[in-house]
Amino acid sequence: MSYTLIDAGVNLTNHQFDEQHQDVITRANTAGVSRMLIIGCDIAGSKQSLELAIKYQQFSTAGIHPHDAKSATNELEVQLTALANNKQVIAIGECGLDYNRDFSPRDVQRSVFRRHLTLAEKLDLPVYLHERDASDDMLSILKEFNIRGVLHCFTGNSVALKQYLDLGLYIGITGWVCDERRGKELQQLVPSIPLERLLIETDAPFLIPRTVKPKPKSRKNEPALLPYICQTVAQLYQTDEELIARKTTENFYNVFGLKSC
Template identity: 55%
Template sequence: MPHFTDAGVNLTSTQFDADRDAIVTRAASQGVESMLLIGCDLQSSEYSQVLAKQYRQYATAGVHPHDAKDVPDDFIAQLRTLATQDRVVAIGECGLDFNRDYSPRPVQQLICGVQLELAQALNMPVYLHERDAFDTLSSMLDDFSLRGVLHCFTGDKRALRHYLDYGLMIGLTGWLCDERRGETLRELVRYIPEDRILLETDAPFLLPRTLKPKPKSRRNEPAYLPEIAHHVATLKNTSVSQLAQQTTENFKSLFLAHGVAG
């Protein structure tokens, strides 16, 4: 069985409260033994780090643009402390979301910017979120020299080209399994070098619409990562096992090249 790495799981979600151990066990039974647990605010970042230690996984520490408006005054100091904890390998999920605009755009830019500064100061990768904000985020990134991943990429060819030229990896999710929304992404996958792809479920969100049978809960989980891998492998004209190996190597080179404590 191929060994997969799920480069984006919201394991702190309340949707997993009743069966978190079973979620991790089911993932391993499908070959998904490595996972990156996403932090979206200070609380979930701390909890992700705790879960990463518990399950011998990895975690991010950051503030999502949706939550930018709610940060305390000392959030960057707290984030700096979290970033040095065992199993934390990236700053994020941070970025800009001009689609939902749950936080005012100037606030999003401010909170994103200080996190990019922190990532550069700590020489850590960034775990980036961008929705309908390519022009602004790309301009911000140009002020830094960062490595990282554009999580759950759903942009156009222009955005893809820029992020690849910048040096980012591209996170692919079940979005490309959506016959309604994923057509553009499926067309763009051909342009992404295999050594720049990460596979993500973004569980419990983005359940692959091609999955059969669908779970009654309609909840996504890391065990369904092979469904995404199957579609990416077909689009890249490669085998699932080769894709699994390559994307796991990509994950290690981006997040673990400097070692991880714990």
């Protein structure tokens, strides 16, 4: 492979990766994935994500996923600020709204989401956003703030995409785009994302690209499979994989305010 990639979203703290972190990262490096962003989904997970980022020289986020918004305490801002004081933590999140599962009450999700955005503004950090079946409320709340960041794992429609882009957000594309069944709408929308706003991510261990042949016996996604997403995205833009790799790498460093290395 003549190019390298950055995986803009990995759930490396997921139990499916227990005792396998070094192997996962080694396989990723072998596949041309040079860096990855390890996602924090609750306070404990954000702490573990930071520990892994330090140990393996990666990046991490700190936040509470909307599924876990009900677990947020009055100490949320103090806890996240302490984590964000570490240079490996480059974004506040994963945060947002998920009305598809409703694992936390919607009013609680909205409240906790606003707390994340307020803190991100205060700390001058990007946000790492999650939205599922909640674009109207998500967009309404985002417009209350002056934030920058990425909408991770975008699976919405053209109307929502335009509004997210109008807010200046970057768009994360996962293996969902490789699904010939449920990814059809996303495949049509991807070319309308300006290349300057595109990121690619595995969201591992979830959303394994259906273009992977043969399928891993574990059916588990991992960063080493990011090239399959790059390949599909390149086909949709009718360009080469090297360009997608270069642009998404540049975009990663730009949105998170990092110096490339």
